[in-house]
Amino acid sequence: MQLLAALQLGLLALATPGLCASSGWGFADGTLSIQQKGAGIGGGQKQKLSENKPLAKPVTLNDAGTLKLLLTIQDDRAAMKPHQAFLMLKESETGLDISYPLSVKGNGKALVELNHKDLPVQLLAAKTPIEASLLIASFGASNGYNKPIFKLAIDRNPDDPLPSSHALRYGKLEEIHHIFKSDPRSPPVIISLIFTLAVLATLPLLAISWFYLGANANHLSVALKSSPLPHVVFVGSIIGLELTFFMYYTSWNLFQTLPVAAAIGVVAVLSGSRALGENTSTYTLRYTPMGTSASKPARAAATAASRRQYPLRPSPSTTSTPARPQPAAAAEKDTQKQGPVYHSQEKASATRSEAIDLDARDPDFDASLRSIGPVTPTPTLSRTSIFNQGRQQGASSPSGPNRADTANPSLLTLSSRTRISAEAEADFESLGRRDHMGRRFVDVVSLKQILSMRDEQGVSEDVIEKQFGLRKGVLATLGPKGVVAGVR
Template sequence: MRFSQSIAPALLFLSGVAQAASSWGFDEGRISVVAKKGGAGVKEKINARTPLSTPVSLGSTDTLKIALTAKDNGQGKRPHQAFLVLKEQDSGLEAPYPLTVKESGQAVVSISHKDLPVQLLHASKPLKASVVIGSFGSAKGLNAPVFDVKLETDPNVPLPAYEKPLRYGKKDEIHHIFKADPKSPPKVISLFFAAAVLATVPVLFVSWVFLGANINHLSKAIGAAPLSHVTFFGSIVAMEFVFFLYYTSWNLFQTLPVIGAVGLVTVLSGTKALGEVQSRRLAGER
């Protein structure tokens, strides 16, 4: 059984949009509530003009039976579709129950608690019952409220659990909580690696002596390209200083732009400074 928000408009569309003299209705309508244990039950007549003034009680073990004769312009006839629709008053949700219809228009349907959706079982007010009849052609369809159904539940038997379905809509604002900034390693480890780096400085100077570094070329280099050599050396020192700031206080978003700027200066100045050194090497100076 399909559970829909409203089935009546779809069925009435089958009757056509044009106003016509003929219309659908029903006659010989009657309802009966039959108890499972064979009690006296309830029997009432229904019509499409006036709904019953008193709700019909349907117990947890009872069966509600509706019988009627569908008619087109007063003639018994089988419509394309005929339904008994139960509607929950608060939410407007509807459950359609198709009538079994003969060629003569005689129709019948039976409903019990087990045929009802869980949402209707939890209804706090009586359900609205309507007869909806529609068919192809020019005959006007019918959507007539006929009676109310009051559900009587067994207090010893709990109702089936029901959770409202998830609906897409506005949700509460989400406040992101970021993790705390990572802490620096222990000072002992930091001092150890700092000492290891500083120990390479004497190794560098000793290597220059063994490799024959000529300190006298410093004046020539500064004289030939002073801006390039000074800027290149200064950019290397600046890069080391940036790493120091990143280690002590800066975060990654502060460090990356500065590294990019200093790195660009290093590339441009280093190209000219090392080009000047290469020109002296090619000239045979050692």
């Protein structure tokens, strides 16, 4: 009985390695051959491979040979296609390795071929044999296979140079030192001086142009007196902008310049609108051309005055000579002829009473009405009237107005108004012409400004006439201070 038990234990021990080997991936029918170039079919070396023990001697591969590995991959001793199958070559001294995938079919047949061209430069230069291992793995519970199966010795002619390696290698690179573009430098001093002199040379030309075109420098004191703070702040902001540009040119960068320029620009706009607003109305009245909104009221007033029609002949009631008073004796005589005078005591009433009725029947009153006769009406003498045309033509004279026209104050006022309106219209129409000597008529707004500048600000008449474009001597017609003044 003891002999039988020992025999069973021995058989179990011999079967255990086979069971362990069969529980995973492996291969069978492995064949390794080195086919030389030009040797023909069957001229190469062939060796059988075992999945449990590598070859005892290294396999030599020269530059004319091709290594060919052929085997059948199995899982639990059943031919099957794995998910991954590689032949890995590893150099023992440096530890470098490279893997070559096997071409596997559905029945487990796998094949891989190698020659010198497929090997990297590092393995071609190896002086010791390279270890070749087979890697097989897939999904599932089966264990993978990773064991060395042979060693490969590279036979290379030492006179032939190694091929250059252009493969992409990952590793530590050299440190990169970034070199940025240098900061911009100022141009040479001579270039800066040339452009500075060119800019400064334009200042005398600008001053000459101002004086030639009639720059109103005399009004500077008046403007500073009327609104000093806006003028000073506006001029200061302009100087500040120039200094900001100078700092940007010399030392500042763009981010330092923009906030300062924006702040000074806002101050310049606000102060400039207040400073220049004082002269807006003056320049508008002086330089506004005909046809704009500023000249339309004056043109409308002049046109309306020219269209107004006035009577050309005086009425008889205003030109007839008043009757001379009669002497007392003649008045008494007329009274005696007219009879006794009756003074009625009846008061005025809206209803006709008996006394009013008797008064209307007074024979003397009727006699007086009959003695007057028909009344001749005053002719209108319009352009289409033909009444008394012959006498009118005979009375008019081309030498000038009639004596009756000059004796009538109302008609004289109307004719003067017509004449002045025509002259004002001609004065406005001549604005802007070269031969225009200046304005003779001013509107109410300009007249108030002129009186304020002359009487309150103390501006001379020559400056006022030049500023408002008036004809020389027009302000003298207003008389001295106090004769004409503004009413508030």
